[in-house]
């Protein structure tokens with residue numbers, strides 16, 4: 610499957626294989642999950658992340674740009690993602706996801722279910 614922007618249908622991830630939430634890696638400064646995989650958040654696991662949101666590896670994000678809004682770009686060594694979504698759809702500008710890359714967090718992108726949608730690929 611992959612994720613798209615609900616507003617303009619722009620593709621936001623590469624092809625992802627669903628894996629159980631239990632396989633997550635919560636170590637700080639490490640990838641929360643492997644490249645090419647996605648998991649559904651089953652509970653609130655970090656700040657404002659909500660159950661039911663798709664999580665992906667940083668490397669799998671596509672067609673998204675980092676916001677220019679400095680209030681959403683706080684962090685120590687990277688992005689802490691604590692101030693709302695910081696990634697926008699490259700085409701329509703909708704806030705679609707939050708990137709976390711700070712030194713005290715695992716690293717991942719969490720997609721906002723109100724602005725993104727999962728698309729099943731042929732054969733799945």
Ligand SMILES: [Zn+2]
Pocket residue numbers: 614615616617618619698699700701702703
């Ligand atoms: Zn869009």
